[in-house]
Amino acid sequence: MPQHEHMERHAKLHGRRFDAEERERKKEARMVHKRSEFAQKVHGIRAKLYQKKRFKEKATMRKTIAMHNERNNKHADDDAVADGAVPAYLLDRQGVSRAKVLSNTIKQKRKEKAGKWEVPIPKVKPVADDEMFKVMRTGKKQNKAWKRVVTKCTFVGDSFTRKAPKYERFIRPSGLRMRKANVTHPELKTTFQLDILGVKKNPSSQIYTNLGVLTKGTILEVNVSELGLVTTTGKVAWGKMAQVTNNPELDGCVNAVLLV
Amino acid sequence: MPVYNFKGMKPVPTAPELVDIVLMRTQRRTPTVVHPGYKITRIRSFYMRKIKFTQQTISERLSGMLTDFPRLNDIHPFYADLCNTLYDRDHYKLALGQINTARSLVDSIARDMIRMVKYGDSLYRCKCLKRAALGRMCTVLKRQKASLAYLEEVRKHLSRLPALDPNTRTLLMCGLPNVGKSSFMNKITRGNVDVQPYAFTTKSLFVGHCDYKYLRWQVIDTPGILDHPLEERNTIEMQAIIALAHLTCSVLYFVDISEQCGYTIDQQCSLFRSIKPLFANKQLIVVVNKVDQQPWESLEEAKRAMVQGLADDANCSLMTMSNLSEHGVSDVKAAACDKLLATRVDARVSGKKIEGVMNRLQVFNPAPRDGVTRGAFIPDSDGVTDGDVDMDGGNIRKTARELMWEGGGPGVWAPDYRDQYDLADDSWKFDKIPEIIDGKNIADFVDADILDRLEALEREEEQLVAESDAARMGEEPESDLESEEEAAVEAIRARKKIIKEKKLATNTQNKPMLPLSIRGKSKDKHDAGTLLATEIRKTMDSIGVDSSKMLERGRLLERGRKRERSLSRSRRGADDEDAAMDVDVSGLSKAALKKIKKEKGEKARRDLSQARSHSRPREPSQMGLKDSESVKSAQKLDRLGRKGWMGASGEGDTRKSVHLVKWMNTGKKRNGTHYQR
Numbered sequence: 036m037p038q039h040e041h042m043e044r045h046a047k048l049h050g051r052r053f054d055a056e057e058r059e060r061k062k063e064a065r066m067v068h069k070r071s072e073f074a075q076k077v078h079g080i081r082a083k084l085y086q087k088k089r090f091k092e093k094a095t096m097r098k099t100i101a102m103h104n105e106r107n108n109k110h111a112d113d114d115a116v117a118d119g120a121v122p123a124y125l126l127d128r129q130g131v132s133r134a135k136v137l138s139n140t141i142k143q144k145r146k147e148k149a150g151k152w153e154v155p156i157p158k159v160k161p162v163a164d165d166e167m168f169k170v171m172r173t174g175k176k177q178n179k180a181w182k183r184v185v186t187k188c189t190f191v192g193d194s195f196t197r198k199a200p201k202y203e204r205f206i207r208p209s210g211l212r213m214r215k216a217n218v219t220h221p222e223l224k225t226t227f228q229l230d231i232l233g234v235k236k237n238p239s240s241q242i243y244t245n246l247g248v249l250t251k252g253t254i255l256e257v258n259v260s261e262l263g264l265v266t267t268t269g270k271v272a273w274g275k276m277a278q279v280t281n282n283p284e285l286d287g288c289v290n291a292v293l294l295v
Numbered sequence: 296m297p298v299y300n301f302k303g304m305k306p307v308p309t310a311p312e313l314v315d316i317v318l319m320r321t322q323r324r325t326p327t328v329v330h331p332g333y334k335i336t337r338i339r340s341f342y343m344r345k346i347k348f349t350q351q352t353i354s355e356r357l358s359g360m361l362t363d364f365p366r367l368n369d370i371h372p373f374y375a376d377l378c379n380t381l382y383d384r385d386h387y388k389l390a391l392g393q394i395n396t397a398r399s400l401v402d403s404i405a406r407d408m409i410r411m412v413k414y415g416d417s418l419y420r421c422k423c424l425k426r427a428a429l430g431r432m433c434t435v436l437k438r439q440k441a442s443l444a445y446l447e448e449v450r451k452h453l454s455r456l457p458a459l460d461p462n463t464r465t466l467l468m469c470g471l472p473n474v475g476k477s478s479f480m481n482k483i484t485r486g487n488v489d490v491q492p493y494a495f496t497t498k499s500l501f502v503g504h505c506d507y508k509y510l511r512w513q514v515i516d517t518p519g520i521l522d523h524p525l526e527e528r529n530t531i532e533m534q535a536i537i538a539l540a541h542l543t544c545s546v547l548y549f550v551d552i553s554e555q556c557g558y559t560i561d562q563q564c565s566l567f568r569s570i571k572p573l574f575a576n577k578q579l580i581v582v583v584n585k586v587d588q589q590p591w592e593s594l595e596e597a598k599r600a601m602v603q604g605l606a607d608d609a610n611c612s613l614m615t616m617s618n619l620s621e622h623g624v625s626d627v628k629a630a631a632c633d634k635l636l637a638t639r640v641d642a643r644v645s646g647k648k649i650e651g652v653m654n655r656l657q658v659f660n661p662a663p664r665d666g667v668t669r670g671a672f673i674p675d676s677d678g679v680t681d682g683d684v685d686m687d688g689g690n691i692r693k694t695a696r697e698l699m700w701e702g703g704g705p706g707v708w709a710p711d712y713r714d715q716y717d718l719a720d721d722s723w724k725f726d727k728i729p730e731i732i733d734g735k736n737i738a739d740f741v742d743a744d745i746l747d748r749l750e751a752l753e754r755e756e757e758q759l760v761a762e763s764d765a766a767r768m769g770e771e772p773e774s775d776l777e778s779e780e781e782a783a784v785e786a787i788r789a790r791k792k793i794i795k796e797k798k799l800a801t802n803t804q805n806k807p808m809l810p811l812s813i814r815g816k817s818k819d820k821h822d823a824g825t826l827l828a829t830e831i832r833k834t835m836d837s838i839g840v841d842s843s844k845m846l847e848r849g850r851l852l853e854r855g856r857k858r859e860r861s862l863s864r865s866r867r868g869a870d871d872e873d874a875a876m877d878v879d880v881s882g883l884s885k886a887a888l889k890k891i892k893k894e895k896g897e898k899a900r901r902d903l904s905q906a907r908s909h910s911r912p913r914e915p916s917q918m919g920l921k922d923s924e925s926v927k928s929a930q931k932l933d934r935l936g937r938k939g940w941m942g943a944s945g946e947g948d949t950r951k952s953v954h955l956v957k958w959m960n961t962g963k964k965r966n967g968t969h970y971q972r
Contacts, residue, residue: 038499038500038501047489169416211414284411285419287427288427
């Protein structure tokens, strides 16, 4: 206790008031009513927030109660010992058999082949050209209108060099260029921030694919070397496909799910 | 030199609180209205401002924390080490480092998102980006939950640490638990440290202050130290070790020779030896405590030699003391203070700074002119020694508090203030003074300076007597007036007095001035009664003069000139009458005479002038009134209306106070309740 713990010191020297416990009990008892009064009075965003908080509290409360009740519940005995003695030749049949592993890898292969285009987001809203491109007026009198500015996020490779302004029809603004994607591994349920290697397919149009436009449903190639995934042949895989799951131009980031 | 006071740190909010603070501030301090119809640049700047503002708020708050918390590398090593033991240096630095990282993360998020908003082409897109930006910043803050909670705990503890100055004059007590460190602290300071008969009552450093030689001394009470290796020491012991290691101070090592603390003298000596390296460059005193239980002289020879050996080894002094009997307490304090003071002065003198002072000093020793010794004059007024010095001597004057406890404690004993009376004779002090003598209350006759007054009165009387004697010797003063004249003078004086009083009574400044036209001119303002017709008749009759003509004349004057021509025509015939009247009127007052004279002159002038050929228009106030009756009634009403005019509110001043305002109290109530909107 440092020198200036005034409250504790005071309680130690002079004790607490005689009805301290009673007051605390009453305060707690009244808390329920106070809370209810507030819950009934509040409205708007505060009400939403309050209800959410209260719901969480209640959920944890219910879980705790359930946990305490568990020792009273009856459970089915799952691993009942088989009756009788097991013959010796059946003893090592337990656990995973080799045949099963093999079938798993076959399944995986088939899945990879067949499910190449079976993607998490099979259907997307098509993006029209006039939504995708903004007309940029050029010329001394600003009367030429042949240049287009991409309004969505794009991926531009490292080696890209702009063409001469005379030949540059499509402009991809540097502020909207993306280099990284937050990729979720669907089985591991974890997310990694990975480098984008390229845009494989934009479902809306081939032009968008060529321009590297990132919209919802776009298939990307991402660098997974950090993850340490191994191909069936034993090599370290470093390029993998992923599909964009959000609208990057609205969120300011690219979220994707890894296609496995 | 920095002052170590950690009380000024602002409270650190928890992560959800911080998020609330930041978002609330953004909502309140930035504009909230935007429409899709606005120009896109305006929409963009609206949302960019929000993002920027949030980022600024967050970094402001986080920077505040970073500057508030002391940096362990910059503060005094004593505090740095104390923080290390109490809060764990690594944990502390990590927490602050994480806060710093969070700040830069938020900055970079804001930068990126603002860049994106610059390309926003619709309100919806800008809004989505803003939402994402704020959300990401808040997520960063939420991740700092643990660090923020830890920092808040640290802040609370830091702010409750005693304000200990590492560089000042310090006395430091150390020793095993229960050897009497805290009791000594309570004896010499007002620190009011908890003293209990069990080990580790004192769990942290405590600071008290005492005075010695007109200087302020910081006294530090440390927790007890056990005799084991440094690695095994716990947090409580480590605080004592840190204080010993880092503070330049005078150390009092307490040894309990009665062994009531539960440790033998042997153990206490071995602790001394093990922590001896910490005493280097410090002024050390081995304090032999609790001599009331076990006198130092009657201690076993072996033990005494052991303790004495300690002091000899460390080349320091050994003092005996008892907190209970207060034997040697002030001696120990004085010795410790003196030692430290001497070294501090030595350090000063041998230092560089002294040069600058010494150059400016010049000491003169005047040569003695004769062989007479002139010592300091110390008056022995009440023959009482200074109570502070004589701790175990006998003849100390009793304090009022001691007298109180002897006399039955507070509430029973009351101080007798009679012995403080300042009287001419001391034997009068306790004399009894009766309240009532001969049925009279003495208090009614008591006067503090009655003697002075009596003396003054006697002097005055003497003077008067002397004057009257002198007057009797000379002639009596005599007036040269007749008795009638004197009466007249008396009358004049009385009248003058009345005039003066009237003037004083009526001529107050705090009244509204009435114009003469309204007020009218009174005939004799000092005596209204004399001009009433009845009064005149009475006085004239008593004199024996016929008053009827006089009164008629008076009425005439009052009414003004008659309109008939015939009268003025017959004026010459009435000359005699006029002359007779002049005589009659001579009894009137001076002002009236003056008025009459003036009137006469005017009359003569009017007579010479030409007669009017047109009728005069009526007075404006009488215009539109039918006849004299209605004029009269109008005048009466007017008079009545003026009656309460003086300063009070008139009929024009009527005012109607409003109790219910219609527009406030009728109609539908859209916003708020009936009582409040």
